[in-house]
Amino acid sequence: MSTSAITPVPFGRRIKRFMADRPLVPLIILLVILVVILQILRPGIVNERWIANTIKFAIPLAILAGCQTMTMLTGGIDLSVGTVATMSAFIMATQIVSQDPAIAFLLAMMPAVLIGLVNGIGVGVFRVHPLIMTLGTSLIGTGCLQVYQRTVIASGAKIPGFLAWLGTGVTSGFPNALLLFVPLAALIVFTLARTGFGRLLYAVGDNERATRLSGVQYWQVITALYVTSSLLAGITGLLYIGLIKAPSLSLAEPLVLPSVAAAVIGGTSIFGGRGGYTGTIIGALILTVLTTLLTILQMPEGARRILFGLIVLFVTAAYLRIVEER
Amino acid sequence: MTTSPLLDATGVAKNYGAVAALRNASLSVLPGEVHALMGANGAGKSTLVKILTGAISANAGRILIRGEARDIRSPAAARRAGLLPVYQEPSLIPDLDVLSNLRLTGTPVEPFRAWVRELGIADLDLRDTARDIPLAVLRVLDLARALAVEPDVLLLDEMTAALPANLAEKVLEVVRRQGDAGRAVIFISHRFVEISALCDRATVLRDGETVGVVDIVPGVEEKIVELMLGTRIVKTHVAARSAAEKAAPAPARPRLAVHNLRVGTKLNDVSFDLRDGEVAGVVALEGQGQDELFAALAGSIRPSGGTIDVDGSPVKFSHPIDAIRAGIAYVPGDRSEALAMQRSVRENIALPFSAALRNWGPINMRKERATVLSAIERLQIDTRAQGEVQRLSGGNQQKVTIARWIAADARTILCFDPTRGIDVGTKQEIYKLLRELAGHGKSVLFYTSELEEVQRVCDRVIVIFGGRLVDIFPVEEADEPALMRAAYGLPRGAKADIGILAAPTASDAPSSDALGTKP
Amino acid sequence: MSHFLRRQGWVIGLLALLIVLFIATRIIQPGYGSGDFGSLARAVLPYAFAVAAQTVVVIAGGIDLSVAAMMALTSVTAASMMAGASEEYALLVVPFVLAMGLVLGALNGLLIVVTRVPDIVVTLAMLFVLQGAALLVLDAPGGAAAEWLKALISGTVPIPGLPDAIDAWLPKALLVLVVCLCVIWVPLRRSRLGLSIYAIGSSELAAFRSGVPVKRTRIIAYALSGLFAAFGGLALTMSTGIGAPIPGPYLLASVAAVVLGGVALGGGKGGLLGPIVAVFVLRLVRTDLTLLAIDPNVTAIIEGAIMVAVVMFGAFITMRGRQ
Secondary structure, eight states: OOOOOOTTTTTTHHHHHHHHHHHHHHHHHHHHHHHHHHHHHHHOOHHHHHHHHHHHHHHHHHHHHHHHHHHTTOOOTTTTHHHEEEEHHHHHHHHTSSSOHHHHHHHHHHHHHHHHHHHHHHTSSOOOOHHHHHHHHHHHHHHHHHHHHHHTTOOOOOOOHHHHHHHOOETHHHHHHHHHHHHHHHHHHHHHHBHHHHHHHHHHHHHHHHHHHHHHHHHHHHHHHHHHHHHHHHHHHHHHHHHOOOOTOOOOGHHHHHHHHHHHTTOOOOOOSSOOOHHHHHHHHHHHHHHHHHHHHTTOOHHHHHHHHHHHHHHHHHHHHHHHHH | SOOOOEEEEEEEEEHHHHHEEEEEEEEETTTTTTEEEEOOOOOSSSHHHHHTTTSOOOOOOEEEETTEEEESSSSSHHHHHEEEEEESSOOOOSBBBBHHHHHTTTOOOHHHHHHHHTHHHTOOOOTGGGGGGHHHHHHHHHHHHHHHTTEEEEEETTTTTTOOHHHHHHHHHHHHHHHHTTTTEEEEEOHHHHHHHHHHEEEEETTTEEEEEOOOOTTHHHHHHHHGGGOOOOOOOOOOOOGSSOOSOOOOOOOOOEEEETTTEEEEEEEOOOOOOEEEEEEOOTSSSSHHHHHHHTTTSOSSSEEEEEEEEOOOOSSSHHHHHTTTTEEEOOOOGGGTTSOOOHHHHHHGGGGGGOSSSBBHHHHHHHHHHHHHHHTTTTOTTTTGGGOOHHHHHHHHHHHHHHHHSSEEEEETTTTTTOOOOHHHHHHHHHHHHHHTOOOOOOOOEEEEHHHHHHHHHEEEEEEEEEEEEEEGOOOHHHHEEEETTTOOTTTOTTTTTOOOOOOOOOOHHTTTOOO | OHHHHHHHHHHHHHHHHHHHHHHHHHHHHHTTOHHHHHHHHHHHHHHHHHHHHHHHHHHHHHOOHHHHHHHHHHHHHHHHHHHOOOOTHHHHHHHHHHHHHHHHHHHHHHHHHHHHHHHHHHHHHHHHHHHHHHHHOOSSSSSOOOOHHHHHHHSBBTTTTTOOOHHOOOOOHHHHHHHHHHHHHHHHHSSSHHHHHHHHHOOOOHHHTTTHHHHHHHHHHHHHHHHHHHHHHHHHHHOOOOOOOOOOOOHHHHHHHHTTTTTOOTOOOOOHHHHHHHHHHHOOOOOHHHEEEEEEHHHHHHHHHHHHHHHHHHHHHHHHHHO
């Protein structure tokens, strides 16, 4: 990110245009402001440990927000990611008791593939609105999980050591989760920018008829997309259980709405065709830092939620203004 | 001038950020006149119209209506000021029935009914939902709705585009009479024929400025074209090609052979061949089955009967990808149907490359860049605003849709009215391009709503009427009267029936049937 | 007639389905009587208002994710205001809470119009805000409801001259629902404002060009949604006697019923009757499953599957219709 010299003559407009050309800059500035506020409120809090901790909590959110980014590029949304992540985590934690880790892993990813497939077919073939489709599958998924829970209630659950290491471990200042996240994020960014599949996501979200006339088969793209999204959510679930270490039936549910918020803050258009993953990652970081900030301010839960909502709204509105000033 | 103008706009300017869409436009319309507003694409016509009708507000300028300064801030305000537009896309609410649409705009029903009848739509059910009404009829209804409130100034944007000749005639007649009542009409059109028949004066815009106001007299066309093009005037006259100039003798096997093609009730038993190295024109009135013909050939819809052979072997298309694999590409008339507007020129041109499942992997950026650049160069696309296709002018957008298939090296291109609503210069370039393609051995099927284009571009002309093939003309015989007669379903060689163009009635012209107005 | 059938076909089908379900219920549980119907009507009440709130916005081409949170906030506000207060005081509480819903709904619309942020994002943010506000009003379920309010939806409507047997099938809750919705919806639907709401949902550009004040209409649609949600919140307090700050499952249910009720999510189509009938259908299915002694968790799966199947079927029908 090269900050070219800004001549002071038409300063205000210059800055706006600069921000419009580099939409990531305002996001990074906001992130820095939040960290500075945090440092002012609690001098010394921003240290190596805190940064590692923040990143640790931001990563699951960032991956789920990646699901939202990709689906939002096609004009969709995936609200089943929370349920999928929870299912994978819960199945992993309960199956590892009696199964080989590899088999437990495969079993854990099964519901992800299934739900992704159903989502993809529903949206891609039957043309159901993605919001409805994914809400519906998440409802079914939750029901299935509750039934499943009764069958394994006796056998108990445990968190696999490897996942705990990956989720909570820190090696020389860097969270181990980065080992998973960095390649994953690089892959998502590369996929969106430099592969045929990525191109199609943007194109389908922008103008589906045009892609059809160009020979694109919508259902293929959408099915692949929702399966990918679900798989990412499943992986997030495994990472998240390593971080939280307490399997529950609503484990990743609280991440769903923030994941949408992170993608939106990151500049991905909810109507499709516009956006990218780098912005989303910063969006996830912003939300995580914000949560810490509010916790430190000892806000009552209610006030925290209000502020959270207002900030989501404000950031999106501000972002829209900056991007529109061209 | 002794009479004071009904509408007088001066010094109107509008900026979008740093881009000036209008610099200094003026328009003065007298009572009782039909006033043409002309200009090449991007000259600022539509911006001026939007300002006059309150869709957007100007940055500078003064608008007087009957001598009074008015601040038109919304369409409702324009309406109150007596300014009413009829846009190219009908502004009836698709999900409401006609009656509710009238109530929504406070339009009196009886005058509306009278106008509808006047405009040649015999029976209209006011309970019909706007979505279910064919586009051509909808545009006429939109006009009738505007006429019913007796506006001082009526703004018509390409009113006759997409209208079949019989409706267009009625519309023009009604517009002409508006002037007699002391009201004024601002008439935006690309068609000189209409303008010379209808208008009293024309205001010409170029690059956001009014460059001239001319009286419409015989022979003024050259002057208007000069004004529109400014110094960039290029006179290209593509004369009809003689048979000797045409490509080599037809090969034994046609590129595309259509036999008894049938699509629902819209297209019946249509058979023709398309050879390599030729441009075959398709001529038809609105809604005679040409849309279905192109859609079937492009793989968008499945024919209900008949066969399509490509290079001698039969094919069945169930998705456009099948047609594309067979080397057949479709360029729709509506650019917004073909382009991802927020994406770059490059991505739009490269779109077909990644369509197939096996091309979903990493893109060879260098190779793609080279292919795209060569297509851009070949079509001379203005790439100053290439970051987003939506910022290109209409003509350049149309070029991108064609460039896509040149980059993909399609052997057969189906062009559906590619020159609709684009400026004269780009039209010429597209004619040239289509000829070039044919010269390189490609084949082109070219539907056009402007008959004069046939002589410029085509080798043969296929005329369709009422879903049936009427005739196939060699280009030498395809002069406009002959084509027009055929388009009305009359066999070649028949006497030029007097009055066909003026008033086809429901009984002798089944065309009204195809329009959805039940006889 | 054909116009009527084409437009109301979906609703008629739903009504038929509802009747079939009633018959099925009688077969499963021959003792299913007027009392059970009364409790069904009471259970439906908050759902029905949530659905009405969602319907108005969806017809206007938007979506309101904050419906359930709005209900929670209005419910706790009403419950905490009425706690320890006199019966008469509740007469003030009801209009206050309704006005609150109206204003907050209008705020939703205002934010969408002014900030130009997509409706999904604005109402998502408002979901957080309203939830938070509800927690500030009451941090745990509590409060109280005036007796006359509770009585308003329990029991049946005594209509003189009608035999008790029929009278018993007219629960007050149903009457409250019908009256509240009809008073607002029927005049609205016929007015120019109502047409404007359909117009902006159907095609914003065409509406704008037809001189519809698009922004104002959008704000009004959201305000109405807020008003209906406030009715829903009151209904919650009336039926439970307390207020709970955690939103119930009303968001998902409202969207499901809207879709099942034949209102296109793109906007511009449908009416209020369909979604309301759809709510009854969905609740009755739940009743039947419970009567069949099916594990409540399995019931949730079946409910979800029904919803998804219905939505897929609906989408499939529209797709076929287009071809």
